Amino acid sequence: MSSRPAAMAARVLRTAPVSPHMTRITLGGPELARFVGIGHDQVVRMFFPQPGQREPVIPDSGDWWETYQAIPEDRRPALRNYTVRRFDADALELDVDFVLHGDEGPASAWALRAAPGDVVGVCHDRTSAKWPEETDWLLLVADETGLPALSVILEELPPGLRTLAYVEVGGPEDRIDLATGPDVDVVWLHRDGVTAGRSDVVVRTLRDAALPEGEVFAWVAGESGMVKDVRRHLVRERGVHKRRVEFCGYWLHKVHDNERFIGEMQRLYAEVQEAAQAAG
Numbered sequence: 001m002s003s004r005p006a007a008m009a010a011r012v013l014r015t016a017p018v019s020p021h022m023t024r025i026t027l028g029g030p031e032l033a034r035f036v037g038i039g040h041d042q043v044v045r046m047f048f049p050q051p052g053q054r055e056p057v058i059p060d061s062g063d064w065w066e067t068y069q070a071i072p073e074d075r076r077p078a079l080r081n082y083t084v085r086r087f088d089a090d091a092l093e094l095d096v097d098f099v100l101h102g103d104e105g106p107a108s109a110w111a112l113r114a115a116p117g118d119v120v121g122v123c124h125d126r127t128s129a130k131w132p133e134e135t136d137w138l139l140l141v142a143d144e145t146g147l148p149a150l151s152v153i154l155e156e157l158p159p160g161l162r163t164l165a166y167v168e169v170g171g172p173e174d175r176i177d178l179a180t181g182p183d184v185d186v187v188w189l190h191r192d193g194v195t196a197g198r199s200d201v202v203v204r205t206l207r208d209a210a211l212p213e214g215e216v217f218a219w220v221a222g223e224s225g226m227v228k229d230v231r232r233h234l235v236r237e238r239g240v241h242k243r244r245v246e247f248c249g250y251w252l253h254k255v256h257d258n259e260r261f262i263g264e265m266q267r268l269y270a271e272v273q274e275a276a277q278a279a280g
Contacts, residue, residue, distance in 0.1 A: 007047060007064045007123040008034055009055075010094060012114050018097055019174050022144065024085065025114050027094045027122065031060075035094065037087035040156055041128040041149040041219075044084050044096060047077035047121030048106045058121035077121060078106035081250075083149040084124075094122065097148040101196075128219065129246045136214030137162035141202060141230050144169050145250040146221030147176065153219065154179045162212060168202050168222065197223040197253030203233055217244050224249030224265055225256045231268070242271065 008031035016024045045064070049056040056077035059067035068076065086095035098111035110120070128149070131138060138161060142150045150165060157163060163184045169175060171190050178186055191199040203226070218240060220230045227249045234240040249265055256262075 004063045004065055005034070005036075005123060006061050006067070007045070007059045007121045008032065009058050009060065009119055010122050012116050012118040012120070013093065014116060015114055019176050021100050021170065021174055022097055022147070022176070023100060023111055023114075024095055024097050025111060027096065027120065028092050030092065032092040032094060032122075035087065035089075035092075035122065036124045037084060037089060038124075038127055039084075039152070040130065041152055042084040042087075043081050043125040043127070044094070045123040045125055046080050046082055046096070046107065047123075048080065048110045049077060049120075050075065055119040056121050060121070064123050080105075080107045081125075082107075083152065085148050085152065099144050099147075128248070131217035132215075132244075134215055135161075135217045137164065137212045137216055139163075139211070139216050139218040139234075140165040141206075141218065141220040141222070142167055143196065143202075143222030143226060143250075144174060145223070146248075149221055150219075151176070151178055154184060157184070159183070164212065166202055166205060168199065168226070170196065195253075197225060197251075198255070199226075200229070202226055203229045206230065206233055207237070211238070215244070216240060218246065220245065220247040221250055223256075224252045224261070228265065228268070247272075 009029060010027035010032055011029045013026045013028040018024050047056045047058055057071050057075050061067055082096045084094065085097050098107060100112055101108050103109040140150050140153060140163065147167060160183060165186045166189060167186060168189045168191065171192060175188055180186060189201045189205055191201060218234055220227050227247050231245050231247050234245055235242055
């Protein structure tokens with residue numbers, strides 16, 4: 001029997017710019033009383049209306065996935081995964097940060113035009129893996145799509161844990177305020193005109209970096225090609241154990257949208273699942 005919950009409707013309460021290419025949308029409504037916030041880079045599944053729809057058809061009964069699959073394709077909402085930036089169970093408010101890239105994709109197109117009262121579907125989901133106790137330092141790597149999750153991780157860090165973060169953005173205007181302290185260093189990396197998803201600035205910088213000694217736990221999120229390259233560098237060139245690299249491809253540049261690349265990513269995810277199962 002599936003443990004997946006039903007989705008719920010949420011209405012836009014307000015929007016606020018985070019940077020020139022990112023906006024924060026605050027959602028609310030009585031159905032959020034069923035939303036379970038568990039912190040630490042939590043995924044929220046979001047259901048967006050089809051073109052021409054005022055509101056999406058929300059799989060709000062039974063198992064959300066089974067209900068979603070039963071919706072006719074021409075009415076089925078666009079489904080995307082985002083990060084819970086903030087959830088206030090008392091106020092029934094949910095913040096989600098969106099990277100804006102025009103009308104390229106249903107989520108960005110919706111976020112560009114979102115106004116108070118607009119309806120979207122949401123469903124709480126998992127968090128990423130926590131680092132093992134025997135961890136000396138953290139390595140966080142993200143592009144702007146992983147920036148909301150990285151922000152949450154930094155805010156929830158225990159005191160005294162050495163953390164090094166590398167963040168790829170378009171340019172200086174895309175930097176945002178992050179929670180830092182004496183044990184946290186953030187390195188901003190700019191693409192400087194290179195198209196998002198085609199820059200190698202992250203892996204080049206990591207290859208040249210003098211990283212701290214000791215047991216590392218790495219968290220990597222962003223465009224799938226960048227994520228794959230960073231993981232390969234850490235595992236093959238730095239000797240980091242596979243189980244110590246948590247990674248997730250948040251989006252796929254069109255150059256990587258092919259069966260070979262997608263198959264490689266699926267094999268990597270399968271390796272992680274098998275290792276987790278073997279570890280108990």
